[in-house]
Amino acid sequence: MSNRITELFGIARPVVAGGMAWCSGWRLAAAVTNEGGLGLIGAGSMTPDILEENIVKCREAVQGRTYGVNIPLANPNAAKVMELVEKYRVPVVFTSAGSPKKWTSWLHERGVKVAHVVASSVFARKCEEAGVDAVVAEGFEAGGHNGREETTTMCLIPAVRRATTLPLIAAGGIATGDAILAAEALGAEGVQIGTRFAFTAESSASEAFKRVCLNLNEGDTRLILKKLSPTRLVANKFRTVLEEAEARDASAEELLEIIGVGRARMGMFDGDVENGELEIGQIAALFKGRDIQTVAEAMAEMQAEYNAAKERLKEF
């Protein structure tokens, strides 16, 4: 399999592991890279010290294969993260939640490949203007932070495909080989997978969080916090409190006060799955009752599904 995405990053399979807060430590990133995909370390939930440790360990584990770091640009540590990218010559940076203009040239001057995550074709065009190397289009069904337009992957990928000529990576709702093939049918050249890797053995999330993710029904995640920044959260005590506040039209300040500091860590990393914030995509419900897999097992299963789906399509 070879296309613009595999060539851009020098990888064997056009499968990117989303750089997720509290899930995407060096173990997950390295495992996906070592399976031929592109593993990303999620800098969003790491202090610079912890990120440095993760970069060092990932670099060692992948032995020259391509890995990357995902950086939400709204992060107050973004500049420090970029210093580490330079220091360790991280080959790939995925940016999100901010303007792609801010760092793209700086990163290119240092030989770093840059992809930027968007939720609309308007922002996809801004990516092209900023000169990024690839765009990630992420639909409404994705976990965590999300676009205000609520455009789903099925509607977003064709829109972004028409809005830009950039290499296009589809994200949101993609966790099986069938869906990888569907994303390609819609015009994507690669996929970014978050949810399915969040509950693999190599994910740095707590076992309690992974177990919750593997026991969800359809409808158990919901996009809330539209007054702040729309975020897809799993139903639990914490979300109920937020939803009650939203139902009485609570102010943004009030919502921020309820959230406080460290909620996502509490839920996803420390494993307090009732009082903490749990971010996962809608597609988790497809895995209800399944066991925690290794990255190698998940990648092999997706490859087999992909091959089978492709055979099946020939019959149409």
Added chain:
Amino acid sequence: MSNRITELFGIARPVVAGGMAWCSGWRLAAAVTNEGGLGLIGAGSMTPDILEENIVKCREAVQGRTYGVNIPLANPNAAKVMELVEKYRVPVVFTSAGSPKKWTSWLHERGVKVAHVVASSVFARKCEEAGVDAVVAEGFEAGGHNGREETTTMCLIPAVRRATTLPLIAAGGIATGDAILAAEALGAEGVQIGTRFAFTAESSASEAFKRVCLNLNEGDTRLILKKLSPTRLVANKFRTVLEEAEARDASAEELLEIIGVGRARMGMFDGDVENGELEIGQIAALFKGRDIQTVAEAMAEMQAEYNAAKERLKEF
């Protein structure tokens, strides 16, 4: 192209035109059927007299080819609609918004093929128990009435595919040949297309409504009325009034009072696009700036896109 859906309905292409309120009169249904798909008359917005007229004219126009009627079972006229189905031997009925158990046996006894529309795999299993011939799984991105789970097409189709062995029709966000192929990759055997047919020349909707649909940006439709029955509506004066009421946590009664009677007709059929209710899917934004097409033009374009997408997939 031949599969369980084409065989079930005796059609050449596994493309169903959704039976949409105020859009799906006999002209649209007959045009889609005459292009080799399955056209549905939307009984939801018709009095029994008007429906009868539409059935008679559609039957004449399709000259023995398969057409059908879509019936929201919550409709107070549902029993009268069924009388007309029997009287005119309508070959296919799609039911929605109610229990598939209610009419399926009765329809089967009269030789009618039955499909039921669902928004979750739980309801898909109920369809199988009720003995329907096919299930339509419709995602969050679809226009008009929608499921409470907010599951998108990308997540819903694989879930329903795993939940039942029934012939599966995907709906929601499908308006191009690429998306038809994507739906097949996800496990569907056919598609139901609403949005794209709603603004064809043959749609019975007002020209003003069609023009609005062909000028939407991403994010211009939104799922609201979650307290009543979640409905995807186009941004206009009417929706703003509803959203303001929802923001102050208005009761269901208050919302019903604002909506009043005949809002959808006002917006979609009479063409008061500011004060009326406008229902269309997210994928409309993909057609911004396009002209109104005939059904034949839309079908030919989708077929060409489908063929091209399939060729493109071979390269992966």
